[in-house]
Amino acid sequence: MKIYIWFFCVAIGLTACTKESGALKTALQNNNPPVTARLPVQPALKRGVLYPTAGIQVMGVVKIIQQPSGLQVQLDSFSVSAGPDLKVYLSQAATPGNHLNLGNLQSNTGTQYYTIPAGTNLSAYPFVLIHCQQYNHLFSYASLQ
Amino acid sequence: MQVFNKKQIIILSLLFVIVANNQLFAQGCSDAGFCTIPLRPAAASKNNIQTELAYLRGEENTSLATLSVSYSRQISKKLQWDNKIVLAYVNGNYGTVFNLGDIYSTLRYGIKTSSGKMVHLLGGVKLPFNQSNLKIRNVSLPMVYQTSLGTYDLILGAAFDAGKLDMNVAVQLPVVQQNRNSFIMEQAPLPGTFPTTNLFRRKADVLWRVGYPLKSKTAKWSFNPNLLAIYHLGEDSYENIFGKRENIKGSSGLTLNANLQIGYRLNQQQSLQLSLATPFVVRDTRPDGLTRSFVASVSYQFGW
Numbered sequence: 485m486k487i488y489i490w491f492f493c494v495a496i497g498l499t500a501c502t503k504e505s506g507a508l509k510t511a512l513q514n515n516n517p518p519v520t521a522r523l524p525v526q527p528a529l530k531r532g533v534l535y536p537t538a539g540i541q542v543m544g545v546v547k548i549i550q551q552p553s554g555l556q557v558q559l560d561s562f563s564v565s566a567g568p569d570l571k572v573y574l575s576q577a578a579t580p581g582n583h584l585n586l587g588n589l590q591s592n593t594g595t596q597y598y599t600i601p602a603g604t605n606l607s608a609y610p611f612v613l614i615h616c617q618q619y620n621h622l623f624s625y626a627s628l629q
Numbered sequence: 630m631q632v633f634n635k636k637q638i639i640i641l642s643l644l645f646v647i648v649a650n651n652q653l654f655a656q657g658c659s660d661a662g663f664c665t666i667p668l669r670p671a672a673a674s675k676n677n678i679q680t681e682l683a684y685l686r687g688e689e690n691t692s693l694a695t696l697s698v699s700y701s702r703q704i705s706k707k708l709q710w711d712n713k714i715v716l717a718y719v720n721g722n723y724g725t726v727f728n729l730g731d732i733y734s735t736l737r738y739g740i741k742t743s744s745g746k747m748v749h750l751l752g753g754v755k756l757p758f759n760q761s762n763l764k765i766r767n768v769s770l771p772m773v774y775q776t777s778l779g780t781y782d783l784i785l786g787a788a789f790d791a792g793k794l795d796m797n798v799a800v801q802l803p804v805v806q807q808n809r810n811s812f813i814m815e816q817a818p819l820p821g822t823f824p825t826t827n828l829f830r831r832k833a834d835v836l837w838r839v840g841y842p843l844k845s846k847t848a849k850w851s852f853n854p855n856l857l858a859i860y861h862l863g864e865d866s867y868e869n870i871f872g873k874r875e876n877i878k879g880s881s882g883l884t885l886n887a888n889l890q891i892g893y894r895l896n897q898q899q900s901l902q903l904s905l906a907t908p909f910v911v912r913d914t915r916p917d918g919l920t921r922s923f924v925a926s927v928s929y930q931f932g933w
Binding site for chain 1: 721722723724725726727728729760762763764765766767768769809811813815816818819827828870871872
């Protein structure tokens with residue numbers, strides 16, 4: 485009996501899957517158009533270099549830019565080690581706790597943009613963090629200057 | 630258990646259909662798992678295997694299908710050990726998710742009271758197979774798409790007769806909260822009313838089921854119309870985008886469901902059961918994704 489139960493678990497574990505709907509595919513394409521189609525490069529209001537925590541590899545620059553739609557965080561020339569649940573935070577310190585969650589990291593590589601909610605007091609958040617929320621592990625931090 | 634006649638069956642069936650028709654678009658049957666755990670011994674066999682296929686209608690065009698496999702063993706005359714594993718398929722506006730849900734392991738102990746009546750006591754655990762943070766293309770999904778609540782729960786219950794009524798009471802208590810859901814409404818790519826459940830924390834539930842079991846003269850057919858009340862003992866909470874915990878207003882309170890179970894015994898070893906359920910009193914907010922407007926399940930049991 486135990487063998488059958490284990491077989492069932494392993495079989496299901498191997499076949500677990502997800503698939504996006506047409507509506508989600510369209511929404512993602514609309515929300516994240518190709519970088520080449522974006523507006524001309526904006527000057528950075530603030531910028532910082534990303535540093536890794538132990539065991540993590542990261543490179544890239546963080547910029548705060550003003551777009552017509554509002555302030556954005558730009559990760560430029562960016563790459564980071566893979567993680568299961570990486571988030572981008574604006575943070576009051578170099579560790580999470582008092583932070584503003586800007587959403588899921590869109591990709592482990594490449595230039596990407598994150599909208600900062602309107603009304604955010606940018607001076608209160610002098611750090612940008614890449615943080616694995618699921619396992620509460622900080623991957624990277626940048627001090628904005 | 631009472632012997633039924635055709636008139637009783639027709640009246641009870643009509644009542645259920647009326648409730649179901651009026652409330653099919655209501656929301657609520659908020660079963661965190663313990664609704665489907667039998668509090669009484671299902672069969673007299675020493676070993677039993679049961680498979681159950683269920684269809685559930687959730688919020689915002691989501692539909693769910695679950696397959697569960699249970700194994701129970703009679704350890705002694707009074708003690709029985711039950712195990713159940715659940716596999717879920719969820720389909721909705723975001724897409725489809727197919728994964729393992731939870732595993733349940735419970736012990737049931739029967740005691741005879743001084744009046745000679747049997748009381749069945751149950752204790753067990755629910756263990757999650759994931760942390761309730763399944764994603765589609767890196768998009769965080771609402772709780773309704775998650776195949777597990779992501780909590781390690783303690784389940785305690787009792788079943789006893791009160792006159793002609795079958796009474797069941799139980800409590801499901803989240804002991805370890807490992808839910809790592811990261812759905813944030815403001816950041817969702819699709820419009821909808823699913824509330825934010827980022828790092829969701831769930832409160833306990835209590836269950837009270839009152840049934841009026843009937844059986845045919847030959848005992849081939851059994852019929853158990855019942856009312857199922859689930860009370861959520863507090864407001865659930867989540868972590869907002871500023872990293873601060875917020876309670877979800879309206880997430881505590883009562884859900885009341887009508888449930889109809891029809892059983893057919895094929896022979897001494899095998900039986901079938903059909904179960905239909907729909908809610909008619911619901912909580913104002915149901916962030917846990919356990920909202921069901923309709924549940925139908927078919928199960929097959931084999932004993933040896």
